[in-house]
Amino acid sequence: MAPPSGLRPATPSTSSGAATEREDGLPDAARTSAVQEAILTWYQANARDLPWRRTRDPYRVLVAEVMLQQTQVERVLPKYEQWLERFPTLPSLAEAPPAEVIRHWAPLGYNGRAVRLHGIARMCVARFGGQLPASLPELLELKGVGPYTAGAIACFALGQQLAFWDTNVQRVLSRSLLGAAEPPGPTAMQHLADAALPPGRAYQWHQALMDLGATICRARVPLCDACPASPACAAYAAHRNGELRLAERRRAFSTQPFRTTSRYFRGRVVDLLREQSPRAVEDVLARLGRDDLPWLTSLLAALERDGLVRLVGGTVSLP
Numbered sequence: 001m002a003p004p005s006g007l008r009p010a011t012p013s014t015s016s017g018a019a020t021e022r023e024d025g026l027p028d029a030a031r032t033s034a035v036q037e038a039i040l041t042w043y044q045a046n047a048r049d050l051p052w053r054r055t056r057d058p059y060r061v062l063v064a065e066v067m068l069q070q071t072q073v074e075r076v077l078p079k080y081e082q083w084l085e086r087f088p089t090l091p092s093l094a095e096a097p098p099a100e101v102i103r104h105w106a107p108l109g110y111n112g113r114a115v116r117l118h119g120i121a122r123m124c125v126a127r128f129g130g131q132l133p134a135s136l137p138e139l140l141e142l143k144g145v146g147p148y149t150a151g152a153i154a155c156f157a158l159g160q161q162l163a164f165w166d167t168n169v170q171r172v173l174s175r176s177l178l179g180a181a182e183p184p185g186p187t188a189m190q191h192l193a194d195a196a197l198p199p200g201r202a203y204q205w206h207q208a209l210m211d212l213g214a215t216i217c218r219a220r221v222p223l224c225d226a227c228p229a230s231p232a233c234a235a236y237a238a239h240r241n242g243e244l245r246l247a248e249r250r251r252a253f254s255t256q257p258f259r260t261t262s263r264y265f266r267g268r269v270v271d272l273l274r275e276q277s278p279r280a281v282e283d284v285l286a287r288l289g290r291d292d293l294p295w296l297t298s299l300l301a302a303l304e305r306d307g308l309v310r311l312v313g314g315t316v317s318l319p
Contacts, residue, residue, distance in 0.1 A: 027177035034232035042228035043208030059156040091130040094121035115307040118145035155213040161202045163193035168213025179234030216274035278317035
């Protein structure tokens with residue numbers, strides 16, 4: 001069976017010659033080999049000691065990957081341990097009421113992740129005997145598990161040799177192997193990740209790329225002179241000579257103050273319900289310092305659709 005789109009075992013390039021890009025858009029094997037060796041050697045001496053790297057439990061890997069979405073490692077570390085103390089297994093999470101799961105997610109934010117994680121646990125109990133499935137197609141069938149998360153579970157927990165990528169991985173590979181300031185599109189990026197994967201070392205390779213991307217090959221201010229791969233990096237010479245600017249474009253963003261955004265008020269509503277649930281809708285409105293009931297009604301309806309609250313008459317509660 002062919003692996004699902006965006007995730008497949010890689011076959012490294014076998015071409016020879018100078019360290020230049022090939023006609024098929026992939027880096028030359030000599031450059032790839034040099035970058036692999038430099039990054040893996042650096043990782044061996046500089047790997048971050050993170051608790052989710054001390055386990056091969058698929059559930060614990062899943063918890064870490066969901067918590068790390070849009071959240072810095074430093075914020076995740078204490079909550080990761082607390083979460084596993086309360087929900088040590090998929091069945092224990094699946095059995096918990098949604099309201100308790102949402103309460104225990106604080107203070108990570110992006111509360112919908114707690115709902116998705118709870119839903120994954122319940123699907124695994126219902127369909128896979130309380131375990132995460134071991135095949136990529138089945139992992140991708142779980143609502144809330146995308147290609148990156150599925151790849152992380154398959155690689156970090158199950159030892160599968162496959163190429164997958166997040167923003168850190170695509171940044172390091174695009175710069176070091178293609179000499180590009182911006183990553184290519186998804187299909188080309190997957191081909192690049194496949195070609196760059198060192199045989200039999202998928203675990204170390206992906207962890208190394210993530211560490212390098214987080215600490216040295218950063219998005220806005222890369223520390224090229226401290227990078228172990230700089231001698232082989234396709235972008236380094238041009239960047240050093242001022243011919244290439246290695247600073248990813250900032251995404252378009254609103255100038256609206258955060259404390260006036262829907263995201264802010266969604267979080268405030270959930271926090272209020274963590275303190276006391278249920279509450280009268282009018283009480284929630286007053287505590288938010290607003291006097292626009294139709295606005296709050298719309299906000300609560302969106303939270304209910306996302307599984308974060310329950311509306312009954314004039315009261316709102318955690319689900």
